[in-house]
Amino acid sequence: MSKSTSVNPDLQREREKCTFNITELTNLLDGGPHMTEERKRRETMVLNEGIHIEEVPSEYLSHKEKYELAVKKACLMFKLIRRLQEEENAGMESFRAFLGGTLGSAILQDGSPLTLHYVMFIPTLMGQATVEQQAYWIGRAFNLNIIGTYAQTELGHGTFIRGLETTATYDAKTKEFVLHSPTLTAYKWWPGGLAHSANYCIVMAQLYTNGQCHGIHPFIVQLRDEETHMPLEGIKVGEIGAKLGMNGTNNGFLGFEHVRIPREHMLMKNSQVLEDGTYVKSPSSKLTYGTMMFVRVVIVKDMCNYIAKAVTIATRYSAVRRQSQPKPDEPEPQILDYLTQQHKLMVGIATAHAFQLSADWIWNMYNNVTAELDAGDLERLPELHALSCCLKAMTTAEAAECVERCRLACGGHGYMLASNLPHTYGLVTAACTYEGENTVLLLQTARYLVKTWQQAQGGNSLPPTVAYLSRVGAGRRVPPWDNSIEGIIHGFQLVAAGKIALCVANIEKRQKSGMSYEDAWNMTSVQLTQASEAHCRAFILSSYFEETERQVKGVSPQLREVLLQLVDLYVVYWALQRIGDLLRFTSISERDIEKLQHWYEELLTKLRPNAVGLVDAFDLRDEILHSALGAYDGRVYERLMEEALKSPLNAEPVNQSFHKYLKPFMQGKL
Numbered sequence: 001m002s003k004s005t006s007v008n009p010d011l012q013r014e015r016e017k018c019t020f021n022i023t024e025l026t027n028l029l030d031g032g033p034h035m036t037e038e039r040k041r042r043e044t045m046v047l048n049e050g051i052h053i054e055e056v057p058s059e060y061l062s063h064k065e066k067y068e069l070a071v072k073k074a075c076l077m078f079k080l081i082r083r084l085q086e087e088e089n090a091g092m093e094s095f096r097a098f099l100g101g102t103l104g105s106a107i108l109q110d111g112s113p114l115t116l117h118y119v120m121f122i123p124t125l126m127g128q129a130t131v132e133q134q135a136y137w138i139g140r141a142f143n144l145n146i147i148g149t150y151a152q153t154e155l156g157h158g159t160f161i162r163g164l165e166t167t168a169t170y171d172a173k174t175k176e177f178v179l180h181s182p183t184l185t186a187y188k189w190w191p192g193g194l195a196h197s198a199n200y201c202i203v204m205a206q207l208y209t210n211g212q213c214h215g216i217h218p219f220i221v222q223l224r225d226e227e228t229h230m231p232l233e234g235i236k237v238g239e240i241g242a243k244l245g246m247n248g249t250n251n252g253f254l255g256f257e258h259v260r261i262p263r264e265h266m267l268m269k270n271s272q273v274l275e276d277g278t279y280v281k282s283p284s285s286k287l288t289y290g291t292m293m294f295v296r297v298v299i300v301k302d303m304c305n306y307i308a309k310a311v312t313i314a315t316r317y318s319a320v321r322r323q324s325q326p327k328p329d330e331p332e333p334q335i336l337d338y339l340t341q342q343h344k345l346m347v348g349i350a351t352a353h354a355f356q357l358s359a360d361w362i363w364n365m366y367n368n369v370t371a372e373l374d375a376g377d378l379e380r381l382p383e384l385h386a387l388s389c390c391l392k393a394m395t396t397a398e399a400a401e402c403v404e405r406c407r408l409a410c411g412g413h414g415y416m417l418a419s420n421l422p423h424t425y426g427l428v429t430a431a432c433t434y435e436g437e438n439t440v441l442l443l444q445t446a447r448y449l450v451k452t453w454q455q456a457q458g459g460n461s462l463p464p465t466v467a468y469l470s471r472v473g474a475g476r477r478v479p480p481w482d483n484s485i486e487g488i489i490h491g492f493q494l495v496a497a498g499k500i501a502l503c504v505a506n507i508e509k510r511q512k513s514g515m516s517y518e519d520a521w522n523m524t525s526v527q528l529t530q531a532s533e534a535h536c537r538a539f540i541l542s543s544y545f546e547e548t549e550r551q552v553k554g555v556s557p558q559l560r561e562v563l564l565q566l567v568d569l570y571v572v573y574w575a576l577q578r579i580g581d582l583l584r585f586t587s588i589s590e591r592d593i594e595k596l597q598h599w600y601e602e603l604l605t606k607l608r609p610n611a612v613g614l615v616d617a618f619d620l621r622d623e624i625l626h627s628a629l630g631a632y633d634g635r636v637y638e639r640l641m642e643e644a645l646k647s648p649l650n651a652e653p654v655n656q657s658f659h660k661y662l663k664p665f666m667q668g669k670l
């Protein structure tokens with residue numbers, strides 16, 4: 001952590017009154033002291049290169065210049081990864097470590113044009129290419145001799161994959177596929193790095209062989225000449241234009257005019273097309289889920305980093321900022337002393353912890369299920385799929401809310417790009433849409449929950465993450481309310497079960513009244529998304545609670561106390577947020593609610609002295625925070641002015657537009 005000699009005295013006082021050892025918490029969050037050391041080593045290695053330093057802040061560059069700078073930085077980052085691979089034989093994790101949440105967004109604040117190469121291109125090759133295909137492609141991709149992306153979404157269709165229109169028609173005479181975009185809406189639209197960066201691409205297209213359509217399959221397609229980078233014949237490629245955020249990602253469009261590729265360029269680990277055009281179906285359509293789930297799990301982990309970043313900025317700023325004078329004879333208080341401010345910030349800190357533990361949990365589950373898959377066992381795949389869908393949806397939505405709340409908590413200064421909260425919001429809110437639009441994902445989880453509920457009613461045993469549904473199932477008497485953490489978590493399980501039961505009952509009722517299943521589903525879908533959210537909330541609350549209980553066994557009493565306070569705060573916060581649900585599905589009373597409210601206020605007060613210590617423990621270097629409001633030394637006002645002076649408009653006292661427009665206008669001559 002970069003420590004300036006002159007730290008703002010308020011911030012310094014906050015650090016002095018912290019009750020626990022900050023390094024102990026940092027180590028815990030990293031997964032052990034050796035991991036902290038490893039992370040710091042990586043950060044130093046990257047930041048010492050100076051790639052993050054910008055002569056002119058990139059917000060003042062043109063669209064084209066922003067892209068050119070993003071490519072330069074991304075290449076320098078990839079060069080480092082290549083060096084690490086050569087020196088230390090590092091694997092895929094080196095990509096994640098360098099390009100993921102914290103370091104990645106420190107270097108490329110508005111997204112990287114090469115991210116898709118490691119987020120989607122390589123994982124898809126690993127998951128869907130045959131051993132021979134991997135032998136041919138992975139080495140080149142891994143060494144970054146080629147740059148790839150992943151093109152699925154089209155102008156006309158994103159969510160509905162079966163509706164994609166790009167075709168890949170097999171020509172048995174030449175043993176080639178012919179890729180074609182029959183309509184404007186068939187154009188690929190959105191893939192990161194596609195516009196001007198990647199020279200290869202995995203394209204999802206409708207496979208036709210012997211006159212029959214076999215649905216969507218992956219193909220690897222060369223887009224650009226490896227020497228000149230010119231688009232190959234029949235390839236129509238370009239950029240989709242400026243966006244709310246992520247303007248460094250070079251999202252592109254792509255159309256094909258009868259482009260021929262060899263048969264070997266269909267990724268055939270799962271389904272195959274033989275030389276004569278015979279189609280050999282995949283043993284399970286579910287096998288292709290692997291890459292999607294990997295990416296969703298990575299997204300959950302990234303959300304923790306973005307939340308940690310936003311709350312670090314807003315909490316440090318809240319310690320430095322003084323405003324208003326509630327007591328006439330006393331100085332203005334730090335805004336962190338207002339309970340409403342603590343309410344905005346503390347839950348963010350707790351959320352970062354809760355998501356990190358949920359992410360670790362699902363990461364382990366992902367690895368176990370993948371190992372089972374490799375051994376041909378698909379049993380836990382639907383459970384993992386359902387959990388990864390709702391977790392991705394909930395964590396991205398909540399991260400976006402949390403970053404926005406942090407921005408608002410910083411008042412006007414939070415609106416400045418120099419706070420780095422707007423860019424962070426741009427990155428986080430995009431994740432609500434990509435890799436599965438959030439509502440659609442919640443509905444996918446709901447489909448699994450409805451099915452599971454029906455299984456439970458039939459007396460079948462349920463997989464671990466939904467086992468609670470048979471314990472708290474329909475028809476059971478609602479137990480007395482227990483105003484403890486375990487009691488609230490149990491209450492959330494009752495809410496989830498109650499909502500799922502209602503959805504199932506509503507769908508059945510609507511069907512009985514003559515509606516088709518599809519219409520009954522659609523009419524119930526608002527409730528279905530809420531049931532999914534309730535299920536996911538119950539999962540996050542219980543995994544956060546259980547994992548923390550396990551974790552605190554190995555920490556000092558001082559840290560233990562704070563970690564448990566954070567869990568309590570998170571659980572009670574959500575109970576208060578969802579009072580309506582609890583009143584509806586549990587036996588909670590007005591008196592219990594009042595107690596919860598007091599408990600919550602007490603927790604905020606208890607956590608208040610440790611607020612800065614808690615965010616310091618995220619150990620985000622100034623170069624990573626990239627924020628005038630959040631720097632370690634708290635020199636907020638000085639930094640804001642320093643940043644303002646970097647505006648190109650401040651380079652001259654009078655702008656030429658004065659002479660050209662303002663003056664003639666004021667003099668009535670325009």
Ligand SMILES: Cc1cc2nc3c(=O)[nH]c(=O)nc-3n(C[C@H](O)[C@H](O)[C@H](O)COP(=O)(O)OP(=O)(O)OC[C@H]3O[C@@H](n4cnc5c(N)ncnc54)[C@H](O)[C@@H]3O)c2cc1C
Pocket residue numbers: 116150151152153156157158159160189190191192246251430433434435436437438439440443
């Ligand atoms: C920043 C960014 C980066 C991206 N990167 C890539 C990339 O690299 N490669 C790639 O292939 N794609 C990429 N995408 C595309 C992304 O995957 C799609 O935007 C996403 O899947 C949603 O599809 P859509 O845009 O067609 O929205 P739509 O599916 O049209 O959704 C619009 C609305 O309709 C609703 N809706 C749709 N279907 C249903 C349903 N069945 N039930 C209820 N409601 C429904 C949705 O909830 C939403 O409110 C990216 C998108 C963004 C924003």
